């Protein structure tokens with residue numbers, strides 16, 4: 580099975596498909612034409628191990644077990660039963676249908692879809708293993724079903740815990756940002772590891788930690804496990820090799836000056852602990868500091884941040900002052916860029932500066948805007964007026 584090729588489906592947050600495609604391409608794989616919220620590519624077992632260990636922005640990696648058309652539950656049953664599930668699930672495998680989602684399709688009830696797919700798989704496996712009862716007391720095999728325009732795709736989850744769980748964030752601030760979204764935001768900016776990056780609302784440190792990991796080429800998955808490691812059909816040596824390859828590319832120091840500030844001293848201590856677990860504590864300077872005191876003597880730096888936005892913490896009046904302080908601090912910085920991820924509707928109004936670009940992203944189920952203020956690049960001649968700072 581190790582030399583066989585599979586189609587891998589990588590669900591991701593809406594709005595970051597381009598970043599994930601770039602990551603897959605950088606690993607040496609060609610992506611297939613995709614759709615919103617997912618990226619796909621073809622690869623062998625080694626590709627799965629390398630992608631699991633290295634990808635920063637995917638939610639999880641599924642093996643596409645089969646795609647077929649179904650407009651009725653009978654067709655869903657027969658289509659599923661025709662799939663060679665026994666290639667993956669052994670006689671004792673415990674198989675579940677973790678999730679079903681549908682878009683513009685005749686079949687729309689997730690719970691009915693889940694139970695029909697499970698039943699069809701059980702019938703197929705009982706026939707193949709010539710048993711009347713499947714014990715399901717072995718390793719777990721979890722499937723996800725997507726139906727779009729009546730086309731059913733069944734994916735086998737190889738990741739287990741979502742890939743945003745790198746294992747370093749054991750202490751959280753209120754409203755922490757998912758690690759893969761923080762990485763995606765950084766990768767949407769032109770941040771280079773020779774530059775300055777400050778997160779003035781760093782909370783549990785996710786943005787500075789992901790930034791340091793990117794700068795130090797630390798792969799996000801080297802210190803965690805993946806569900807597919809427990810299955811017999813991918814050899815341990817392939818997983819070991821993927822981790823060794825990733826570790827061999829790590830840098831022990833970085834040029835970037837990365838800083839994380841927050842008004843709350845307890846979250847700063849959480850951020851420090853998280854950074855230590857991620858192995859990047861020596862690369863980040865964390866400090867308790869309110870945004871009103873944000874300053875930096877350097878030029879051409881980046882603010883990349885996720886301020887309070889009022890859904891879970893903070894209120895309008897307080898937010899007004901916080902965003903206004905951020906705007907004032909940014910104006911005083913010398914030729915910096917700023918990227919602000921926020922779900923606060925009046926963020927731009929109170930920052931008081933018109934962004935060059937606004938990108939829609941999703942922070943969990945919450946729609947958020949990434950306000951992008953591109954600053955100057957080092958080495959470029961300075962224009963007479965600083966357009967990014969115009970209201």
Ligand SMILES: C[S@@+](CC[C@H](N)C(=O)[O-])C[C@H]1O[C@@H](n2cnc3c(N)ncnc32)[C@H](O)[C@@H]1O
Pocket residue numbers: 751752753754755756757779780781782783784785786840841842843846868869870871885886887888901
């Ligand atoms: C949305 S959370 C940031 C979450 C962070 N990205 C993470 O992953 O943990 C916003 C943070 O802003 C901090 N904060 C609130 N008011 C502040 C202020 N005036 N100055 C600096 N930080 C502030 C809060 O303590 C909180 O940790």
